[in-house]
Amino acid sequence: MKKWVFLCLILVCGFAVYNITPFFEDMNDIKINQQDQEENEVFEVYSGNTQKIKIAEKQIYEGNLLLVNREYPVRKESVITDITSLVNHKELTKGYGLHNTNIRLSKMVTQKFSKMVDAARKDGVSNFLISSGFRSFERQKELYKEKGPDYALPAGHSEHNLGLALDVGSTQTTMYKASEAEWIEKNAWKYGFILRYPKGKADVTGIEYEPWHIRYVGLPHSAIMQEKNFVLEEYLGYLKEEKSISVKVNGKQYSVSYYQVSQSITIHVPDNHHYEISGNNMDGVIVTVFP
Numbered sequence: 001m002k003k004w005v006f007l008c009l010i011l012v013c014g015f016a017v018y019n020i021t022p023f024f025e026d027m028n029d030i031k032i033n034q035q036d037q038e039e040n041e042v043f044e045v046y047s048g049n050t051q052k053i054k055i056a057e058k059q060i061y062e063g064n065l066l067l068v069n070r071e072y073p074v075r076k077e078s079v080i081t082d083i084t085s086l087v088n089h090k091e092l093t094k095g096y097g098l099h100n101t102n103i104r105l106s107k108m109v110t111q112k113f114s115k116m117v118d119a120a121r122k123d124g125v126s127n128f129l130i131s132s133g134f135r136s137f138e139r140q141k142e143l144y145k146e147k148g149p150d151y152a153l154p155a156g157h158s159e160h161n162l163g164l165a166l167d168v169g170s171t172q173t174t175m176y177k178a179s180e181a182e183w184i185e186k187n188a189w190k191y192g193f194i195l196r197y198p199k200g201k202a203d204v205t206g207i208e209y210e211p212w213h214i215r216y217v218g219l220p221h222s223a224i225m226q227e228k229n230f231v232l233e234e235y236l237g238y239l240k241e242e243k244s245i246s247v248k249v250n251g252k253q254y255s256v257s258y259y260q261v262s263q264s265i266t267i268h269v270p271d272n273h274h275y276e277i278s279g280n281n282m283d284g285v286i287v288t289v290f291p
């Protein structure tokens with residue numbers, strides 16, 4: 001069977017629907033439906049026409065879901081392209097502090113962070129600052145030399161080299177005790193962020209608990225990871241295994257599908273929905289279809 005026919009069949013496969021009881025009160029609106037891989041069933045969520053799109057191998061290394069750790073480095077071409085110096089963007093840095101004037105970060109991620117800080121303020125949590133953002137490979141190399149392998153990652157292996165991660169602080173106290181950290185742990189997912197190195201996951205991430213380091217992955221991924229208590233390594237492994245899931249977040253239906261990519265592949269996506277493609281930095285791409 002031709003590969004594209006097979007992939008098309010994956011896309012039109014049906015759903016084995018079950019709901020997972022949310023463990024956070026806030027998660028009451030999240031329902032995860034897992035699609036099984038039986039052929040000949042109807043793709044239920046998105047009716048209407050589909051279009052064929054081609055996915056090239058280089059797309060494995062682009063997007064918001066790239067896995068970066070000791071095993072999978074950031075490639076130079078993966079670095080987010082909208083990196084900006086925050087001190088020059090007063091409109092992006094209202095309501096929180098900057099640890100120093102050199103902090104750079106993706107403009108898109110900074111906008112999401114601002115939105116998150118605004119929401120936290122409404123909950124009475126308002127002493128955020130950004131202590132570190134994007135780091136060049138050169139800066140990471142220096143840091144690794146200065147701090148050593150126990151405290152820093154080698155150049156290219158830190159999420160800070162990608163542009164989608166930042167370290168958040170509190171102006172009042174250490175993040176181990178701060179209400180800012182507590183708020184992030186509970187709510188950051190609503191704004192597309194994950195706590196990348198949570199408690200009890202060092203055996204998976206290779207990094208001890210860091211209450212300050214957050215990573216942008218976007219919705220619905222942050223919601224699924226929160227709901228299922230997955231770190232990024234676990235989430236990408238889960239998608240690879242399930243191939244395709246459907247998730248309802250705040251009443252809106254998303255579908256998330258994994259495709260292995262070697263050289264290039266052709267897949268079908270719904271015609272009338274926005275979709276995004278991100279590589280996993282390993283062996284494939286994740287296609288997210290939005291409501």
Ligand SMILES: [Zn+2]
Pocket residue numbers: 132160165166167212213214
């Ligand atoms: Zn960090």
